[in-house]
Amino acid sequence: MTRLSSRSRGILTDLWLTAPATLGMIVLIFAPVLVVVVLSFTDYQFGARSFEWIGLENYATIFTDPIGQRAVVNTLIYVAVVMPASIVLALLVALGVHEASRWMPRLAAALRAAYFLPVAATLVAMATVWQMLLHPTLGPVNQALLALGLPGQDWLSDRGLVLYTLTIIGVWETVGYNMVLFLAGLAAIPHHLYDAADIDGANRSWERFWTVTWPMLGPTTLFVMVVTATRSFRVFEIVATLTDGGPAFASDTLVFAMYREGFVYFKAGYSSAITVVFLVFVLIFTLAQFRILESRVHYR
Amino acid sequence: MIELRNISRRFGDTSALSDVSLTIEGASFTSLLGPSGCGKSTLLRIIAGLDHPTSGSILFSGRDVRDLSAAERNIAMVFQSYALYPHMTVRGNIALPLAMRSMNRLERFPVLSELLPSARRKAVENNLAVERIAALLKIEELLDRKPSQLSGGQKQRAAVGRALVREPTAFLLDEPLSNLDAKLRHAMRAEIVDLHRTTGRTFIYVTHDQAEAMSMSDQVVVIMDGKVQQVDAPRDLYERPASRSVAAFVGDHPVNFLDVAVDRRQLAPPFEDVTLDTAIPGRTVTVGIRSERLHPAADGALAGRIERVDYLGSSTMVSLRLPSGHRLSAVLSEQDAVPVEGEILRLSFAPQRADLFDPDSGQRIDARLVPARASSRPARRDQ
Incomplete structure (x- = not known):
C-alpha cells in the first residue's frame, strides 16, 4: 500500500466532509429541477404512460393565456407592494423598538414578541382569524368602518380589492421577520461611530440616521431585500386558505397556479413550466439585487 | 482653559470617577x-x-457647558478605534464635520x-480645507480611498485629519496610538x-502608557480607581511621586519598595548608614528606590547575593537578596560588568533621592534620607 501525500490526504478529507451534503443537494434539488425543466417542454399529465414533446408551448400559454398572465401580473404586483412596504415598515419598527429598549426594555421586549408573532404562528391558523376580521357583515373591520360612517368592503370577494387585501396580510406577516433582521443589524453597529457623529456635529436623530445608521445597515438591508423578494414570490398559504385564487382568478399567483395545475388538474408539464418561470423570476431578482447593491453596501 | 469641579460618575452601583477636580490650561498638552x-x-x-457626570461641573473658559452637546462644545476627538465612517472615502470623512x-x-x-450654487461653493471651500489638512498630514494620495483600504497608521492619520480640519477649542485623543506597532507609535508620538x-491648541491625551504621557505632556494627571492621584509635570511626577502606586506606575523600570522598621530618625538594616532628616511617627516606613538609581560600587551600602541576572543588551537587570531579607532589583548600565548569579554585589544609591511612603496608606512622607553623620555613628566595618 502506498502512503498518500499529505496534500492528497487533505483533498480526500475535504471530499469526505462535503460529499454527503453535496450528494443530498444533487439528489434532492438539482436533479428534480432538471426533471422539472425537462417536463416543462412536454404535455405530460401526472399518471399518464406517455407524453409528447411540445417545445415552448407551455411557456407560450403562461404568457398569452389570460389566466396565466393574471398569475404572473398578480405575483409581480404582490411583490412590488409587499417588498418595499414590509421593508420600510420593518425598519421603522426596528428603529423604534431598538430606541425603546434603552429606556423601557420590558415594553421593547413585548413589542418585539408581538411583531414576531405572525412569523412564529401557523399562517393557516392566522388566516382563519383574518377571514373572521374581514367578514363582510360580521367582521370587526367593516363594523369599524361603518361606525366611522364609511362604507364596508368585500375584502376577499371584490375582484379589484382582493389582491391588495392579500398584500396587506403579506406585509403584516413579513414585517416581524424583517424587524428581527434589522434589530440584529442595529445591534451590530459599533457605538463609537455614533460618538464620532456626535462630535462631528451630526448629532440630531435624522443626521445620525443618514450618517451612521442607514449606511451601516447596508448589508442587512440587502439581505432583507433578497429574503423578502423570495418570500413574497412564494406567496401561497394565504391565497390557498383565504381565496383559492378567486374570485375569477383575481388573486391567482404563480405558486398557487403551479399547485392548482399540478396537484388538482395533474397537468405536470404545464405546472413544471410555471415552476421554471417562478425560479427564473426569483433568480433574476436576487442576482440583480446582488449585482447592483453588493458593491454599495460592503464598503471595500 | 478647561476646569473640572468635583466630577463624579457612577454607573449603577459602581463608581467610575469620584470627586475629580482639575484645571487644564489653554494650549497645554495634558x-x-x-x-485600564x-x-x-x-x-x-x-x-x-459624550457622557455626563453624576455630579460636578465642567467649565470651558469659565462657562458651564453642562447643557452643551458634544458638537456645541466644539471639541475634536480622535478615537482609539479611529471611528472612521466605513462608507465614506477619507475625503468624505474629513469633510463631514465641515459640511x-x-x-x-x-x-x-x-x-x-x-x-x-451655495452648496457647490461651500463644497469647494470645504474641499480646499480638506486638501490643506491632507497635505499637512501627508495623506493626499489616500483621499479617495475607503477606510478599509488603509493601514492602521493611515487610518490614524485620517482620524487625526478629521479632528484637525475645523478649529476646535480642544483636541481630545483617546489612546490614539494603542493600535499601532511599536515603531509607528514612536513616529506618531513625535508627530502629535x-x-x-x-x-497651539489644547490637547488632552488619554493613555495607559506612562512613557507616552511622560514624553509628550506638559502636565500629567495620574488617575487610579477613579480618583486623581497626582497632577504634575512629568519630571515632578518622577522625582516626587505622591504615593507608592504612582511611583510604581511611572518610570520605565521597577521600583524597590522596602518596608523597614524606624525609630524616630533611626532606620533598621539595610539602612544603618542613613538617617531621616526629620523624625516621623510610626514604627515602619516604606523606602522606595528606583532600580535605575542603584549602581555597583565597591563601598556601596547595600550588599546582597545575586539571585537572578537578565541581560538585555543595553542594560542588565539583577535581583539580589539582602541579609535583611529584602529583595532588591537594579538596572546595571552597559559599562558595568555583567555579574554572575550567586555572587555578592555591592550597590550604592543617593539617599536624598529615595522616596518615603507610609506603609499603610501608601502616601508620600515628607522626609528625606540623609547620610548618617560620621560622628554620630561608628565607622562602617569592612567585610
Missing part, C-alpha cells in the same frame, strides 16, 4: 494617565460631552447639493507633539 479601567476614558468622554457646520440641511441633501506645537 495627559490622563492610568491603568481607571476611569480616564470616562473622564475624557465627560469633557467631550455639518457650514451647510444647512437642504445644502447637504444628496441631489440638491449638486444643484444649489509637532501638531500640538504648530496648532
Whole structure:
C-alpha cells in the first residue's frame, strides 16, 4: 500500500466532509429541477404512460393565456407592494423598538414578541382569524368602518380589492421577520461611530440616521431585500386558505397556479413550466439585487 | 482653559470617577494617565460631552457647558478605534464635520447639493480645507480611498485629519496610538507633539502608557480607581511621586519598595548608614528606590547575593537578596560588568533621592534620607 501525500490526504478529507451534503443537494434539488425543466417542454399529465414533446408551448400559454398572465401580473404586483412596504415598515419598527429598549426594555421586549408573532404562528391558523376580521357583515373591520360612517368592503370577494387585501396580510406577516433582521443589524453597529457623529456635529436623530445608521445597515438591508423578494414570490398559504385564487382568478399567483395545475388538474408539464418561470423570476431578482447593491453596501 | 469641579460618575452601583477636580490650561498638552479601567476614558468622554457626570461641573473658559452637546462644545476627538465612517472615502470623512457646520440641511441633501450654487461653493471651500489638512498630514494620495483600504497608521492619520480640519477649542485623543506597532507609535508620538506645537491648541491625551504621557505632556494627571492621584509635570511626577502606586506606575523600570522598621530618625538594616532628616511617627516606613538609581560600587551600602541576572543588551537587570531579607532589583548600565548569579554585589544609591511612603496608606512622607553623620555613628566595618 502506498502512503498518500499529505496534500492528497487533505483533498480526500475535504471530499469526505462535503460529499454527503453535496450528494443530498444533487439528489434532492438539482436533479428534480432538471426533471422539472425537462417536463416543462412536454404535455405530460401526472399518471399518464406517455407524453409528447411540445417545445415552448407551455411557456407560450403562461404568457398569452389570460389566466396565466393574471398569475404572473398578480405575483409581480404582490411583490412590488409587499417588498418595499414590509421593508420600510420593518425598519421603522426596528428603529423604534431598538430606541425603546434603552429606556423601557420590558415594553421593547413585548413589542418585539408581538411583531414576531405572525412569523412564529401557523399562517393557516392566522388566516382563519383574518377571514373572521374581514367578514363582510360580521367582521370587526367593516363594523369599524361603518361606525366611522364609511362604507364596508368585500375584502376577499371584490375582484379589484382582493389582491391588495392579500398584500396587506403579506406585509403584516413579513414585517416581524424583517424587524428581527434589522434589530440584529442595529445591534451590530459599533457605538463609537455614533460618538464620532456626535462630535462631528451630526448629532440630531435624522443626521445620525443618514450618517451612521442607514449606511451601516447596508448589508442587512440587502439581505432583507433578497429574503423578502423570495418570500413574497412564494406567496401561497394565504391565497390557498383565504381565496383559492378567486374570485375569477383575481388573486391567482404563480405558486398557487403551479399547485392548482399540478396537484388538482395533474397537468405536470404545464405546472413544471410555471415552476421554471417562478425560479427564473426569483433568480433574476436576487442576482440583480446582488449585482447592483453588493458593491454599495460592503464598503471595500 | 478647561476646569473640572468635583466630577463624579457612577454607573449603577459602581463608581467610575469620584470627586475629580482639575484645571487644564489653554494650549497645554495634558495627559490622563492610568491603568485600564481607571476611569480616564470616562473622564475624557465627560469633557467631550459624550457622557455626563453624576455630579460636578465642567467649565470651558469659565462657562458651564453642562447643557452643551458634544458638537456645541466644539471639541475634536480622535478615537482609539479611529471611528472612521466605513462608507465614506477619507475625503468624505474629513469633510463631514465641515459640511455639518457650514451647510444647512437642504445644502447637504444628496441631489440638491449638486444643484444649489451655495452648496457647490461651500463644497469647494470645504474641499480646499480638506486638501490643506491632507497635505499637512501627508495623506493626499489616500483621499479617495475607503477606510478599509488603509493601514492602521493611515487610518490614524485620517482620524487625526478629521479632528484637525475645523478649529476646535480642544483636541481630545483617546489612546490614539494603542493600535499601532511599536515603531509607528514612536513616529506618531513625535508627530502629535509637532501638531500640538504648530496648532497651539489644547490637547488632552488619554493613555495607559506612562512613557507616552511622560514624553509628550506638559502636565500629567495620574488617575487610579477613579480618583486623581497626582497632577504634575512629568519630571515632578518622577522625582516626587505622591504615593507608592504612582511611583510604581511611572518610570520605565521597577521600583524597590522596602518596608523597614524606624525609630524616630533611626532606620533598621539595610539602612544603618542613613538617617531621616526629620523624625516621623510610626514604627515602619516604606523606602522606595528606583532600580535605575542603584549602581555597583565597591563601598556601596547595600550588599546582597545575586539571585537572578537578565541581560538585555543595553542594560542588565539583577535581583539580589539582602541579609535583611529584602529583595532588591537594579538596572546595571552597559559599562558595568555583567555579574554572575550567586555572587555578592555591592550597590550604592543617593539617599536624598529615595522616596518615603507610609506603609499603610501608601502616601508620600515628607522626609528625606540623609547620610548618617560620621560622628554620630561608628565607622562602617569592612567585610
